[in-house]
Amino acid sequence: MTASTNVLQPVLRTRGLMKRYGTVVAMNGADFDLYPNEILGVIGDNGAGKTTLIRSISGATIPDHGTIELDGKAIHFNTPEDARKAGIETVYQNLALSPALSIADNMFLGRELLKPGLMGSVFRKLDHKRMEAFSRDKLSELGLLTIQNINQTIETLSGGQRQGVAVARAVAFGSKVVIMDEPTAALGVKESRRVLELIQEVNAKGMPIVLISHNMPHVFEVCDRIHIHRLGKRLCTIDPKQVSMSDAVALMTGAMEAPASAAVD
Amino acid sequence: MSRSGSEFEVNLHNADGAVAAFERDDRSALSVIRNAVRDYPTLVPAVVLVVSVLCFGFVAPRFLSPGVLSLVLQQVTVIGIVAIAQTLIILTAGIDLSVGAILVLSTFVMGRLAVSAGIPLPLAIAAGMTVGTLMGAFNGFLVAKIKLPPFIVTLGTLSVFTALKLWYSGSESIRNSDIEANAPTLLWFGEAAARPFGATITYGGISLILLAALFWYILQHTAWGRHVYAVGDDPEAAVLSGIKTDRTIISVYAVAGLICGFGAWVAIGRVGSISPISFEEINLATITAVVIGGTSLFGGRGSIPGSVLGALIVGIFTTGLSLAGVDDYWQMFAVGNLVLIAVALDQWLRRASL
Known part of the structure; x- marks a missing residue:
């Protein structure tokens, strides 16, 4: 799926999102692309700015700079209600x-x-x-x-x-995008399994899904592409079939440089 | 289980399939009662009201006469109306210590305009209610936009509004004879609408019941009502669910001010005159009624009928104990204990729920 999605227009796309909380930089030029029909994993170490990125595209945080596009049209969310009206639903x-x-x-x-x-x-x-x-x-x-x-x-x-x-x-x-922030973090093994199945069922009907998770096996199992977030921006996007879990963790924690070939965009 | 699944999960297909069954597994008598009370929060005050009426009737048979019972309704009319306003605010996890000052200031706006200035009565009443609404909205603005704790906001506005009340009234009462001569309709809510079996049902008492029904409807059957509960229950969740929480909170305080403004009209009828030192205990009396009525001070749960029942329970206790020849301070003692029991019950319910 990865190869074919490249020619498609992204459903949701951000460029250069910035967000500062006082002197703390939570997002430093964050780019993000979500293609039709895909399940996109978002991983990153604690404090990498995943939550701020996700809150920006779900309307819960207003970025200082940068653009967000939904179906190619620039949008600006002031409240979560705006994002919901645009068809973006989030499971916080x-x-x-x-x-x-x-x-x-x-x-x-x-x-x-x-x-x-x-x-x-x-x-x-x-x-x-x-x-x-x-x-x-x-x-x-x-x-x-x-x-x-x-x-x-x-x-x-x-x-x-x-x-x-x-x-x-x-x-x-959700009519355009469903975002799930750590949907399995509070769940038991059995319940987690059910939520993963749900994600796949919903995706099978054509809904693009963003899955933020710390659980590498879950991310690698269900995602079509994985967005690795590091130091407030996207480091690279990888194909879970070609990159190992340990390499992904190495990339995410900065133990490994981003390989040019792994970057999809 | 589509795709591979992780290796450690291969035996999961043998697991019990009832992952997310919406079942109740609590069948002990205690938890049945607890769930009933949680689902129908007015159950407890309703039972307490009936039991206390019967008990006092047993102790002092005179208590059960229609005259005495209707007197209780008259006595709690103004407290009941203001308790409706207080309930709305407490449901948002707020508190309003300034309701009494808003009420009395509104009575003076109505009285001064209608009696002293000779402005047509409907205009005077509308002005009084508008002033009440504005004072409430001011509280709401400070709570929602400046993000100050409701207790501190209304403690401050209690002093501010009280000072305005004393200034505007010139520390002088408006006498009953003056109201009767110039604007007798201001006293309408104190008049008897019906006298069945020796009871005296005033228009004020009827207005309390109608107002309670109206706000019960609004809370249960309109989106605004559901938002009031959501904002008090979990403000963060309410924002993320797309509720404009600031707007909801300001509107709640404004509506509470409007209810106090209406209560002002009823209060003039009930008392018969307008005095700057009347209703000084109504702030705590309404909070007492709301708490006894089963509304949680932590917000998000409670009901309007409960608060009206709470006001009635306080009235029943006070009247019943005095008919039974019990001293004033033991009446206060009993009401204080009711409050403590009500709060303890709320804590127990909350613990059971989380």
Whole structure:
């Protein structure tokens, strides 16, 4: 897939993103390319600036300089809401779920459906039935629902189940890109496996996915390309079939120079 | 399991498939109760209210008369209305110590304009409610935009608004006879709407019930209401979910100010006159009602009906104990214990949930 994607236009592309927090440089000219249909891994040592990069393309951080393009058009996100409206959905490491609200409430938080007719337009009444049915459908589709109490609050769910809800929310509403930040970090072996399968299932329907993870076996297993982030920018992009895990770690930690041949762009 | 999977996971296909089953595994009586209370937070205050009414009826039979029970409703009308405002703010994990000052300042705007300046009553009332809304919005602005803790913000505005109240009123009351002569409609909420079986139901009491129903609807059935809960529950998650949290918080404080402004009109009817030293204990009284009503001071959980029930419980205790011949300080003692029990219960529920 790697060879063919090069001629395609990237779905999401950034050039020269900069971000400073006081004297700390979090991004120093970060480039990023995500091609249609691919699963792109993003790896990097702690403090390399992965999170700032991801927050920039999901609207949670506003970069000081640089450009972000979605489908070739320059975009500018001021809030996560802007990114969501543009079709970019993110599963944050902390999941961004409200514990005291129900599964359905969380699925539709910030984009609630109103009842049709006067009840919706004048009395602003929410269409709980429609939102619950939609949430149930999406969770079932992903094989996450066995007992159907969609009104259960998030706090009554296990870690794996919460992750499932966050993934379902992103997949249900993401129309262009789904970003997953450490989706398996808090999960057991079995749950991690399920999330990886989910990623592949969602990708199989044509959705490009960005996977940020510290788990090398997971990244090498599911990703088509791997973006290595180092010192606030992209060091290189590698093909997981041609570069070994140990070389990737060496590149990521600076133990090895970036080989010219490994850089895709 | 598409593609290879890692080697150490080869036996995973034998694992139990129930990865993310949405099952409840808690069946002990205690956890059933705990879940019921968590799902229906008004259950506890409702039960406490019924039990305490029955207990006081047993101790002092006179208590169960329609007259006494309706008197309790009249006594808690203003506290109940302001408790609705306080609930909205506490749901966002805030607190408002300035509600009493907003309430009384609004009564003076209405009273001075309608009675002393002779401005048409609807305009005077609208002006009073507008002033209440602006004071609330000012609190909200300081909390959301300047990022100051709500406790400190409203502690400061409590003094500011109290000073403005004393300045604007000239430290003088507006007498009942003056209100009756110039703007009798200001007293409308104190009038009896019906007198069934010797009870006196005032328009103010009815307005409390209607206002509670309105805000119950808004919290449960509108997007704004869901956002109020989300902002108090986990502000970071709310932002990442695309909620404009600053706007939500400012609007909550502004709406709370508006409710206090409305409460001002009801308060004039209830008291019959306008005094700069009235309602000085209402800040803590509303927080007491909200906490007894099961709303968490940490935000994100609680309900409007609970707070109204909380206000009623305090009224029932105070009236019931005084009918039973118990001294004032033991009434305070009992209410204080109720607050402690309510907060302990909330902690227990929160611990169970995380």
